[in-house]
Amino acid sequence: MGKMIMTADDSASVRQMVGFTLKGAGYEVVEAIDGKDALMKLGKQKVDMLITDLNMPNLDGIGLIKGARSLPACKFIPIVMLTTESQDSKKQEGKTAGATGWIVKPFKPEQLLAVVKKVLG
């Protein structure tokens, strides 16, 4: 069984693209439409990695990362944030919250896979 990755993004097109790319590479994918949805699903299902957007309604990416890290099952999993921010401040904020790494939008499927491979080992 492939590793389970959650993608949390309020943009359906991004979720679709991420999901399609990951499934094509043999991963299993669970989608969440925002931070709140993601956190709720994380409480019920074990995932091996989380890919999250930063700007989302209800609960944003930073909030999601902090929430996820407080769940025992998610304490050590890789969490990658999707960001369009060119400034380091957002990345830094994410890292402080507990993110493992980031992917700068726009990205290509192969860039996404490279990062997933990098953090999942």
Next chain:
Amino acid sequence: MKEQFRETFKEEAYELLTELESSLLELEETPDDMDIIGRVFRAMHTIKGSGAMFGFDDIASFTHEVETVFDMVRNGLITVSPELIRHTLAARDRIKALLDAADGGEADPSEGERIVAALRRLLPTKTEEASQPAAVARPSGPETSIAKKVTYRIRFKPATGIFLNGTNPLALLNELRGLGDCRVVAQICDLPPLAEMESELCYVYWDIILTTSGGVDAIRDVFIFVEDDCELRIEIIDDGGRLDNEADYKKLGDILVERGDLSPEEMKRVLSEQKRFGELLVEKGVVGADKIQSALMEQQHVREIRQDRQSQDTVASIRVPADKLDILVNLVGEMVTVQARLSQIAAINMEADLLSVAEEVERLTSELRDNALGIRMLPIGTTFSKFKRLVHDLSRELGKEIEMTTDGAETELDKNILEKLNDPLVHLIRNCIDHGIEMPEARMAAGKPGKGTVHLAAVHSGDSVLISITDNGAGLDREAIRAKGVEKGLISAGAELSDREIFAQIFAPGFSTAKKVTSVSGRGVGMDVVKRAIDALRGTIDLSSQVGKGTTVTIKIPLTLAIIESLLVKIGDDCFVMPLSLVNECVELTREDVEKSHGRNIANVRGGLVPYIPLRERFKIAGEPPPIEQIVITRINNKQVGFVVDHVIGEHQTVIKSLGRAYRNTRGLSGATILGNGSVALILDIPQLVDAAEKDELYQC
């Protein structure tokens, strides 16, 4: 598939634009509502981010401008005004127009510029420059790789809390391994006692040596997510440039000092004890064992890659492991043996067809032998260039001015011999520099140029190579050597000896006239070690010197160790082999001659006296010698010594086989070979036999 994503994006974008429109209208009513401001910003943000991902670059870059403005509104830098709402609504319409245009419609570019200009006017002046299109696609695909392979020393010391943000350091190390030839040593010196250890923290760090053509950026990319919270040191330790035949690498101590794991003072202190440096450091607790292991790993890694590269540099064709060549040479040796048998059988049977085949095989085998041995040959220059550095370093250390010149660097020698020749040559050169060449002031006073020279030369001579080391230093002190020789009981006080014979004393064990031991020319290890090493290579060493002018040491070394031309002789039923390179001539020895010499074992050869060793006696071979025996006269260290045998059979191509372990230390024999008829012949070690006989003589006196 991309088309499908584009469609999804457009649907999503139209929805977001509708939402944006209503949000903006709401915002006009309640300009301070942060929720609505957040919604507007997110809508813009999603359109920008997803747009760039699915190829709507114009939408992405335009939306970025509007997003920038709303980011400032969100951060309280500008306030919501009717003007802002008006321009943003226009921007929203513009985005919709761009989306429509993607379906084949047209959008007027000047309108976009007008809206952006109007929005920018709302910004505080200083941020105007900062806003720039961010959605321009980043260059993608692999960067042009640098073909040169560079070796890096990397120390990756992650923050102890690295696991807590989901980073797996092993994944990073594996990623590094994917970049090239990589060695990793874990440093565990920071591990606390088990009771104090927190399982969620990382106490280990890693030293990595990596050879890659990917460049330093590829390495930094591996650590991109952790570089801010780890100690990451990346240093180039080998730039992949051409090596001047210098495949060696830094010493252990130098590596540790360079890494900052050891101070130069500590190194000097520990070095002065002359043990294995690494062991000493660990013993004394100066540096941890894992640090030593890491430095040793670096040393080995770089040496290996340099050796690889050197063989690529020197031979511009293919690389073959040396042991494969050894196997080839061994096989050729077997072939030579079998061919000798074939020739013998053909000679006995006298069948014309068999004879012609045997001759053909003989010719081919001989060519094959020469070619196979030729493959293992390396120019001696590879060794010479190493010495340039040695001379440079030592002369500086001793405060002398010395120049090294070389000649015949292209002369080729068997690789195995070259390797074994290295240490004796180093020793001789050290001696030249330390004892031979005088200090500049002394040289000037003697009317010589202040700068001394050490000249290394190599030249072919038959099936041997002559290597000479000449210095223009003080020369040997004949009387000091003589006195020392007498004192040591090596020569008798009244003996009349030539210079050569006196100088030969230097090679006796434990002989040294140096009044003090210096760090340069070793710690009491004498020239006897050099001589033994040369003997082991079946070579000879000779020395000549003139007071005030300098000294020349000449080493004669056979071209190869595997197959030699030799002289086959017989005593009783046993065959023996003598290296032809040492043989001068053969003369008969009759019973009368023996009687005339009155048991002194000296033959008269054309008026000169030649001492001989009766091998039958020496080897205690039973039976009577024939009435006329043969003396094989050899020349060693410019001395003629004969060996009495029953018969001289003739020249023989000898494939050298080493003796079994039990016989390895047998003096007087250097190996064995298999003859054409399958029997074994022992190879005589001429220098050792002469040595032993001389000692026996001394004891008899």
